[in-house]
Amino acid sequence: MRECEKVLDYFNHELTEKEREEFERHLASCDECREEIEELQLLTEDLPFSTEPVDPPEGMKDRVLGAVFAEKESDSQENNVVSFEERRKEETEPKEPQPKRNNQRWVMRGLAAALTLSLLGNILVLTGGDEEVANEPPAVDSTDIVNQRVQLQGEATDASAIAAMIRQNDKNLLTLQAEQLDQLQGDEVYQVWLLEGDKPYRAGTFVANENGEGAVAYSMDDLPADADWDAVAISKEPDATSETPQGDVILSSSL
Amino acid sequence: MMALATVEKGCVMSNRDLEHYQKMIDGDKESLEAIYDKYEKLLYSFVIKLSSDPSLAEEVLQEVFIKLWTHKAKYDETKGKFSSWIVTITRYTAIDIIRAKKNESVSLEEETDMPEQQGDSVEDLVEWKEKSSEVRKAIDQLSDDQQKIVHLFYFQGCSQSKIAEECDLPLGTVKGRLRLALKHLKKHISTAEGGIRDA
Structure with a gap:
């Protein structure tokens, strides 16, 4: 099946994880597919309002909000990165009598929705002076201009990252900050890639600290100056020498 | 006004x-x-x-x-x-x-005990109240086949191949039929709203 024929199945979360990843790579470079997904989103947005009202059961609000607020508290108590594997273990534990979130995996799946939306142009282009820009590491004796800033997202991870392309004294820098990363083992590293079409370019390597945080500032001088970047992605690599992604892409965003 | x-x-x-x-x-x-x-x-x-x-x-x-x-x-x-x-x-x-x-x-296909649907309730959400009859009317204006394809795709979340099977369509024509049905629907809704919100 050609990638362009997978639009409906992508929209309805019918693709396998591998198919979805492939399609998202395709999506980064296919305007037509992106437009079709956007169009589907737009054309279906009124449909939920055709729903006939049904009264929720007694006490639902207390049960739902109770579970929601408990979630946040337990999250902050954990305070550490919980790896995907550990979460999987939780899934197999016996269910509690109350309707409980029984399957972390499906939260992950749900994030594909967020990713879909992010691919549809959730790109913040800041012109400087914004408070979010102030969070970038301060540079000395220069005025940095953020040309583009994106949030990277992935499905099978709690990790997230912000990437920004910064103009600094006629040089272009790519900065990236990530958090809630899984711990690495042995020589493993996190590798940042810039993609032009399907071609990946190395754009910085970093490791996660014990809090699961990592960051990189990469001079784009060694990259083709006239490149029209389509996407930025992070993969976990066996070591710092990969010329093309060997491991799975964990986070990505179109540019 | x-x-x-x-x-x-x-x-x-x-x-x-x-x-x-x-x-x-x-x-x-x-x-x-x-x-x-x-x-x-x-x-x-x-x-x-x-x-x-x-x-x-x-x-x-x-x-x-x-x-x-x-x-x-x-x-x-x-x-x-x-x-x-x-x-x-x-x-x-x-x-x-x-x-x-x-x-x-x-299996979720079998319907479980459904709560009673209310007749004409007053919902808290103004947008819902305003839109519900418009959208339902717009759906009613679609042909049976169009209603079916929209239902299978949006409300049932079916795959393209499942829709093809249910609607007896070649796989390759599902997307086109669906888009056409959804565009008709949107047009009916826009007409009902005087086209203002889509402007």
């Missing part, structure tokens, strides 16, 4: 949503509760329509509000209305949970 008033009301509503959402992001429980109160019934009813299973609807709502509260789903006001966003998140959450259950070979 009517149309203008509607548009203004719409703006006020979404601003309030945004205000609640932003406070909620900062950890304000009351704001999350306000969002919950406003959307509880729409989302609950919507999931029941998607799943035909009231017990699942509560689970889905819980998951949706966990995503909001833990910032796993993020709203960006530049991309559209809050109401559209929260129903989209809800639809995907429902689709994923329904699929998970199906994989556990629990």
Whole structure:
């Protein structure tokens, strides 16, 4: 099946994880597919309002909000990165009598929705002076201009990252900050890639600290100056020498 | 005049949503509760329509509000209305949970005891009240085949091949038929609204 024929199945979360990843790579470079997904989103947005009202059961609000607020508290108590594997273990534990979130995996799946939306142009282009820009590491004796800033997202991870392309004294820098990363083992590293079409370019390597945080500032001088970047992605690599992604892409965003 | 008033009301509503959402992001429980109160019934009813299973609807709502509260789903006001966003998140959450259950070979096809649907209730959500009859009328104006394809795709979340099978269409024509049906639908809705909101 050609990638362009997978639009409906992508929209309805019918693709396998591998198919979805492939399609998202395709999506980064296919305007037509992106437009079709956007169009589907737009054309279906009124449909939920055709729903006939049904009264929720007694006490639902207390049960739902109770579970929601408990979630946040337990999250902050954990305070550490919980790896995907550990979460999987939780899934197999016996269910509690109350309707409980029984399957972390499906939260992950749900994030594909967020990713879909992010691919549809959730790109913040800041012109400087914004408070979010102030969070970038301060540079000395220069005025940095953020040309583009994106949030990277992935499905099978709690990790997230912000990437920004910064103009600094006629040089272009790519900065990236990530958090809630899984711990690495042995020589493993996190590798940042810039993609032009399907071609990946190395754009910085970093490791996660014990809090699961990592960051990189990469001079784009060694990259083709006239490149029209389509996407930025992070993969976990066996070591710092990969010329093309060997491991799975964990986070990505179109540019 | 009517149309203008509607548009203004719409703006006020979404601003309030945004205000609640932003406070909620900062950890304000009351704001999350306000969002919950406003959307509880729409989302609950919507999931029941998607799943035909009231017990699942509560689970889905819980998951949706966990995503909001833990910032796993993020709203960006530049991309559209809050109401559209929260129903989209809800639809995907429902689709994923329904699929998970199906994989556990629990059949959801058989309808369980459905709660009584209310006759003409007054919903808290103005947008719902305003749109429901328009959208239902617009759906009624579609041909049976068009209604079926929209239902299978949007409310049942079926795959393209499943839709092809159910509608007896070649796989390659499903997308075109669906888009045509959805465009007709949107046109009917826009006509009913005087085209103002889509401007």
